[in-house]
Amino acid sequence: MTLITNLAKNAASAAKKLAILDTEQKNTILKAMAAAIRASKNQIQQANELDLQAANDNNLSEAMIDRLTLTQSRIEDMASGLEEVAALPDPVGERRALGKQPSGIEVQKIRVPLGVICMIYEARPNVTADAGALCFKSGNGVILRGGKEALNSSLAIAQVMHKVLDEYHLPKELITVVPDPDRALLLELMQQKEYVDLVIPRGGEGLIEFVTEHSSIPVIQHFKGVCHLYVDKDADLDMAVALLLNGKTQRTGVCNALEGLLVHQSVAQAFLPKVREVLSQAGVQVHACQSSAAYFSCANVLDDDEFGQEYLGLEIAIRIVEDLAGALAHIDQFGSHHTEVICTDSQQAALQFQTQVDASVVMVNASSRFSDGGQLGLGAEIGIATTKLHAYGPMGLESLTTEKYLVNGSGNIRT
Numbered sequence: 001m002t003l004i005t006n007l008a009k010n011a012a013s014a015a016k017k018l019a020i021l022d023t024e025q026k027n028t029i030l031k032a033m034a035a036a037i038r039a040s041k042n043q044i045q046q047a048n049e050l051d052l053q054a055a056n057d058n059n060l061s062e063a064m065i066d067r068l069t070l071t072q073s074r075i076e077d078m079a080s081g082l083e084e085v086a087a088l089p090d091p092v093g094e095r096r097a098l099g100k101q102p103s104g105i106e107v108q109k110i111r112v113p114l115g116v117i118c119m120i121y122e123a124r125p126n127v128t129a130d131a132g133a134l135c136f137k138s139g140n141g142v143i144l145r146g147g148k149e150a151l152n153s154s155l156a157i158a159q160v161m162h163k164v165l166d167e168y169h170l171p172k173e174l175i176t177v178v179p180d181p182d183r184a185l186l187l188e189l190m191q192q193k194e195y196v197d198l199v200i201p202r203g204g205e206g207l208i209e210f211v212t213e214h215s216s217i218p219v220i221q222h223f224k225g226v227c228h229l230y231v232d233k234d235a236d237l238d239m240a241v242a243l244l245l246n247g248k249t250q251r252t253g254v255c256n257a258l259e260g261l262l263v264h265q266s267v268a269q270a271f272l273p274k275v276r277e278v279l280s281q282a283g284v285q286v287h288a289c290q291s292s293a294a295y296f297s298c299a300n301v302l303d304d305d306e307f308g309q310e311y312l313g314l315e316i317a318i319r320i321v322e323d324l325a326g327a328l329a330h331i332d333q334f335g336s337h338h339t340e341v342i343c344t345d346s347q348q349a350a351l352q353f354q355t356q357v358d359a360s361v362v363m364v365n366a367s368s369r370f371s372d373g374g375q376l377g378l379g380a381e382i383g384i385a386t387t388k389l390h391a392y393g394p395m396g397l398e399s400l401t402t403e404k405y406l407v408n409g410s411g412n413i414r415t
Contacts (some may be wrong), residue, residue, distance in 0.1 A: 004188040007143060007176055009156035011116045012165060023090040025168075026137055033164045034082035037129065040160045040414075041075050047156035048125065055149055056121070060180035063253030063312040068123035068149055076158070078129040084379035085133040091398045092139045095406075102157035104412045110402040113139030118189060119382070119401065120145045120165040120211055121180030124202035125153035130163055132175040138400040141174050143196065145189060147203070148181035155179065166397070173174070190215035200395075202385040205310070220395070221387040224310040225255030226336040227368045230327040232344035233264040237271050240343040241278055247341070247368040248280045253312050255384065256339050256371040258306065261318045262327045268292065268320045275318070282314065289319040308334030324349055328356055333357060337386040339371035360386055360393030 001009070018026075035045070044267045048070040055065050071398040098107040115141050119131045128144055135142035154177050162172040166296070178185065187261045190199060191226060193216050200220045208241040210225050229247055231240045247258035263271055272295035287309075288299040299318075307317050329339055339361040342353040350364040361371040371394065373381025378396025385391040391399040 002188065003180075004178075004185050005192065005195075007173075007178065008116070008192035010153050010173040010174050011141040011143050012195040014114055014171040015113070015139070017171060018136070018139045018141075018174065023092075024125050026090070028162060028248070029168050029170070030086040030137060032084050033129075033133070033161050033169070035084075036160045037075065037079040038140050039159070040156075041070055041072055044075055044153065044156045044160070045070060047073065047152040050152045050296055050306045051123075051125070051150055060123070060149065061253075061312075064123045064149065066186045066251070066253040068125065068153070070125055070153060074126065078126050078275060081130055081374060081380040082133045084374065085137050085397070087261070088137070088379045088397060090137065091401050102107060103414065104409065105191060106408045108406040110407075111398075111401045112404050113401055115193055116141040116143065117382070118143045118145065118192075118196045118199045118217065120149075120186065120189075120199060120201040120203075120207070122147040122207060123149040124151040125157060127202060127382075128154045128157040128177065129161070130174075131382050132158070134380055134382045134397060134400060140197075140400055141176070143176045143178065143189070145178040145186055146181070151179075151181055152348040167333075178284070187214055190217060193217045202383050217349040220383055220385045220391065222255070222338070223386065224336050225257070225338040226259045226308055226310050226334060227256060227339040227341070227371070228260040228262055228327075228331055228335060229341045229343065229368065230262040230270060230321075230324075230331075231267060232324060232327075232342055232346060233266045234346040234349060235264075235267060235273060235343040237267065237269075240271065241274050243341065243343055243367050244275065245282065248279075248284060248316055249314065250367075250369055252314055254369075255310075256368050257312070257339075258368050259309065259311055259316060260330075261316055262321050262330055262332065263292065263299055263318065263350070264324070264327075265291075265320050265322055268295075269283055272296075272318075281314070286316040287315065287317045291320045292318045297343075310336070324352060328353070331357055331359070339363065339368045339385065341366065341368050360384065 047135045094111040121127045158177040200219045201208050201217050207225045212219050286296045286299040287302050293299040293301045337359050340357045340359045342364040373394040381394040383395050
């Protein structure tokens with residue numbers, strides 16, 4: 001048996017041990033893991049420094065290094081995320097009655113774990129804690145295959161969680177980190193359909209495409225985050241500026257950062273000079289349509305088919321649209337089904353935008369940066385689905401479960 005097959009088989013066996021734990025026991029263990037991560041901040045950060053040094057030596061992008069970096073604050077966020085997951089309702093075991101059927105059978109559905117989740121990610125060591133917590137609470141084993149960029153950090157975080165599992169007499173294989181980033185092992189891992197039930201990749205578009213192409217196991221897909229802010233004719237322009245700055249500049253290397261700004265033509269003259277001033281101060285490079293380029297001194301003019309880029313940096317594409325319909329058409333063509341935002345005081349426009357935009361998260365007068373599992377009440381997210389099956393948007397506990405039927409009869413036979 002190969003290393004990968006053995007890891008997958010052991011994870012599947014370990015996942016069955018979670019069935020004996022009730023919600024209170026799972027929550028107690030998650031809180032203990034949070035405390036252990038806090039107590040191990042220095043060790044985790046030391047491991048992360050090794051990864052950061054290698055990242056700088058290999059000239060990784062600023063966006064990649066930002067995702068890789070674990071500050072004391074981000075480690076605290078990981079610990080808090082585990083506690084938030086512990087505080088969430090447990091979906092496992094939830095029942096809903098479908099009633100007594102004409103045949104006399106009683107039908108229910110009960111929510112159950114998927115089994116074993118395989119996480120494939122690049123420079124995101126926090127995924128180790130987030131995915132471990134979410135899978136544990138939802139009754140699933142998890143196999144974590146991070147990129148070589150984050151291997152030291154991921155192993156350090158997993159080691160802390162393993163100590164807690166051992167203290168509670170649970171197998172450490174419930175949270176398995178693949179110790180070797182060899183691409184050949186990744187390919188083998190994606191063929192373990194006998195033991196693994198779902199693959200969730202987190203990273204750049206190239207990684208998602210590679211996993212989708214090579215996996216024989218169902219894959220949650222999220223290719224990129226091209227998020228837009230549409231400033232309507234009835235928008236509060238000061239609010240729109242605040243939403244733009246927060247969405248674009250608070251953290252640029254994440255998938256819920258703004259990459260596009262759409263402006264109703266009737267407010268362009270009043271609004272775009274404000275945009276020029278704040279984006280210039282923030283050091284944001286502007287790519288613009290022919291009409292909006294006139295408001296900026298150094299804009300890169302885009303052709304109509306050149307929108308839809310995921311910059312993951314201090315860059316943004318700006319377009320003046322004729323009306324709400326024009327904004328909807330642009331988003332339909334260039335959006336990535338991730339997150340779209342409208343700034344407006346019109347309830348009618350807001351309703352139309354939220355009804356017609358095809359994205360997993362559609363916001364009115366709120367920053368795109370809230371498109372995050374923790375911010376949306378999921379505690380932490382294991383990934384984002386933009387292809388609708390079997391989930392859409394940030395994925396929390398319920399997305400890591402399914403339902404099975406429970407049927408009770410009294411000797412009923414079908415005629």
